[in-house]
Every structure is written in structure tokens, then in C-alpha cells.
Amino acid sequence: MKLDVGQNLIDKIFRAQDENGLWKVLPKTDKYYPDYLHYVPNFRASLWTLILLADLEIDRDEPRVKRALEEVKSHLYDHNFGIYTLKQDHFPIPCLNGNIIYIDLYFNKTPDSRSLKALEFFHKYQRFDDGIYEEPKTKFCSNTSCxxxxxxxWGIVKLLxxxxxxxxxxxxxxxxxxxxxxxNFVLKHQVCYSSHHPDKIMVDKMDQLTFPNMYKSDFLEILWLLKREKIKSDxxxxAVGLLASKRQxxxxxxxxxxxxxxxxxxxxTNLSNPYITQRADEVLNYYLSSK
Known part of the structure; x- marks a missing residue:
């Protein structure tokens, strides 16, 4: 179901586009240039703006996103490994790849070869450790953030x-x-709970509803993704009960x-939000209607 996005909001976003169809492009004098081009500044550069537009469920054929999407993919793609990267920073980054695959598929409807190759990489190397290294360490385990x-x-959720x-x-x-x-990793954590302490929220503030969902998610986005995949489980x-308890x-x-x-x-904050409400309604209608 498409969100009822106000045209005024969409107009504001596109008015912030530059003459090249991009948002907040780093100057060559910036310390983060060129490795973080289209990624920095946080939540304002082209990558994040495209995620915002996709989460708002704007027209998937919107022509004004095409150039920015191609620029983001081309600049951040590493042909040697077949994934999207920030060069050597936190290499490899599953959440970055999941987010780019998401906007690629949202606006193009079919994946290009780069996104498919990235998923092949993460099929081979993505880890699902839960408090210990459950399999032998790989060469990527020096990146302890991921x-x-x-x-x-977050990396696992964004790949999903x-x-x-x-x-x-x-x-x-x-x-x-x-x-x-x-x-299965998400179910092991009951969406947002610690697998070792099941009454404890796994990550601080992930039980607080937010929108859009950039590299961190809230529990609602995760439920929404599971609904998209038609996953049902006790x-x-x-998490469904937590969502229902927050309805005003x-x-x-x-x-x-x-x-x-x-x-x-x-x-x-603390005001009714139409985007969160739309998503929450979709999730509860799916999970509660079958009971």
C-alpha cells in the first residue's frame, strides 16, 4: 500500500537537488572527499536522500532520482570485490550494501549485475554470530564493528x-x-530482544518508533520486512504486541x-506520524488478521 505523501514534502526534497541531480555533494577540499562522496554529510547526502524517498514510497518511475542513483552506485562500487564500499573503512559493510540494493531495486524494479554480485559476496562471507565467533574467523573479522x-x-536487517x-x-x-x-537471525532475537536476555531490548532505542530508517532500524521496520516476506512465527x-501497545x-x-x-x-516527536501509522497499520493488519 502506498503512503499518502504530501506533494509539498516531495517538492522540498527535490528543490534541494543541485543542477546535477544530487544532494549535498562534498567539495574536493573536504577531508572526507572522495571516499565518502554521496555518503557524507550523514542523512543529507544523495545516498540518504534516496533512502528517504524510497521509504516515502514515491513514484518508482520518478525520473529525478535516476542520475543520483547511478552516481551513488558507480562511485561506491568496488569492482575488485563486487560490493559497495567506503574504500577500506569498515570493509566490508553489509548495511551499506543492503541499503544500496534496496534503493536500486525500489527505483529500478530489477537489479543490475552489481547488486546481484554484492549479494553473492555476502552469501559467501556474511556472519551470523551471536555473542561468540560461532565459526572460524575470516579475514574480515578485524572489522569488529560489523x-x-x-x-x-543492522547489517543483517539491511541485507534483508x-x-x-x-x-x-x-x-x-x-x-x-x-x-x-x-x-532466522531476526527470529532468534524475536525482532528486537536479546537472545540471551529475552526480556531486554537488544539495542538501545530500537523499540522507539522512527522514520525513515537509515542504517539503523526500529522494530517496526523489521516487522514490516518480515511481513513483506510473509514470515509468520510465534x-x-x-514485537507485534509491543507495536499494538503503542497505538494511540x-x-x-x-x-x-x-x-x-x-x-x-x-x-x-511525540506527535502522530502518518508514515509510521501507515506502516504500523500494514503490519498489524497482516499479523493480527490471521489470528
């Missing part, structure tokens, strides 16, 4: 987000296996955690 004793949950937009006829055996591993009951008397949900420094504001 591959520590507990694999970065990218996969969830791949049409079934493009889902190879490897992509399906990677998806299943991502889903292990979702606590008027049937809406509040924006509980705001992302700052975006190209536009999508609402204020």
Missing part, C-alpha cells in the same frame, strides 16, 4: 531489506539462502525518535 562476536544486527525488494524470478539459490539466514508475538486512542502511532539533519523534516 563482524564482532555479535554480528552487527534489500533482498525483500528483489523480484522472485531474480532470487537465486544463494540469495534465498542468504535471506533465510537473515530471517517468535514475532512479543485515535488509531495513530507517534514519532518517538527523530532523525536530525535530514534534507527535510518528516514530523515532530
Amino acid at each position: 563482524y564482532g562476536k555479535h554480528s552487527c544486527y 531489506k534489500g533482498i525483500s525488494f528483489i523480484p522472485n524470478n531474480y532470487r537465486s539459490k544463494e540469495i534465498l539462502e542468504l535471506k533465510d539466514k537473515c530471517v 517468535k514475532l508475538n512479543k 486512542k485515535n488509531g495513530s502511532w507517534l514519532l518517538e525518535r527523530k532523525i536530525s539533519n535530514m534534507v527535510v523534516s518528516i514530523g515532530e
Whole structure:
């Protein structure tokens, strides 16, 4: 179901585009240039703005995103490894790849070869450790931010987000296996709870509703992705119950955690938020209607 996005909001986002169809491009004098081009500044550069537009569910054929999308993919793609990178920083980064695959699939509907190659890489190397290194360390485990004793949950969620937009006829055996591993890891954590302390929220503030979802997610986005994949399990009951408990008397949900420094504001905290409400309604209608 498409979100009812106000045209004024969309106009504001595109008015912030430069003459090359990009957002907040780093000057060559910036210390982060060129490795972080289109990634920095956080939540305002082209990568993040494209994620915002996709999360807002704008027209998937919108022509004004095409140049920025191709620029992001081309600049961040590493042909040697077949993945999207920030050069050697936190190499390899699953959340970066999942996010780019997501916007690639959202706006192009079919994946290009770069996104498919990236998924082949993560099918081979992505780890699913839960407090210990459950398999022998690989050469990438020096990147403890993504591959520590507990694999970065955001990376796994964002890979699942990218996969969830791949049409079934493009889902190879490897992509399906990677998806299943991502889903099983999420279920192991009951969406947002510690697998070792099941009554504890796994990551600080992930139980607070936010929108859009950049590299970190809230529990609602994860439920929404599981709904997209038609995943049903008793292990979702606590998270679904948490979502239901946050519904206001008027049937809406509040924006509980705001992302700052975006190209536009999508609402204020502690006020009803139409984007969160739309997504929450979709999730509850799916999971509660079958009970």
C-alpha cells in the first residue's frame, strides 16, 4: 500500500537537488572527499536522500532520482570485490550494501549485475554470530564493528531489506539462502530482544518508533520486512504486541525518535506520524488478521 505523501514534502526534497541531480555533494577540499562522496554529510547526502524517498514510497518511475542513483552506485562500487564500499573503512559493510540494493531495486524494479554480485559476496562471507565467533574467523573479522562476536544486527536487517525488494524470478539459490539466514537471525532475537536476555531490548532505542530508517532500524521496520516476506512465527508475538501497545486512542502511532539533519523534516516527536501509522497499520493488519 502506498503512503499518502504530501506533494509539498516531495517538492522540498527535490528543490534541494543541485543542477546535477544530487544532494549535498562534498567539495574536493573536504577531508572526507572522495571516499565518502554521496555518503557524507550523514542523512543529507544523495545516498540518504534516496533512502528517504524510497521509504516515502514515491513514484518508482520518478525520473529525478535516476542520475543520483547511478552516481551513488558507480562511485561506491568496488569492482575488485563486487560490493559497495567506503574504500577500506569498515570493509566490508553489509548495511551499506543492503541499503544500496534496496534503493536500486525500489527505483529500478530489477537489479543490475552489481547488486546481484554484492549479494553473492555476502552469501559467501556474511556472519551470523551471536555473542561468540560461532565459526572460524575470516579475514574480515578485524572489522569488529560489523563482524564482532555479535554480528552487527543492522547489517543483517539491511541485507534483508534489500533482498525483500528483489523480484522472485531474480532470487537465486544463494540469495534465498542468504535471506533465510537473515530471517532466522531476526527470529532468534524475536525482532528486537536479546537472545540471551529475552526480556531486554537488544539495542538501545530500537523499540522507539522512527522514520525513515537509515542504517539503523526500529522494530517496526523489521516487522514490516518480515511481513513483506510473509514470515509468520510465534517468535514475532512479543514485537507485534509491543507495536499494538503503542497505538494511540485515535488509531495513530507517534514519532518517538527523530532523525536530525535530514534534507527535510518528516514530523515532530511525540506527535502522530502518518508514515509510521501507515506502516504500523500494514503490519498489524497482516499479523493480527490471521489470528
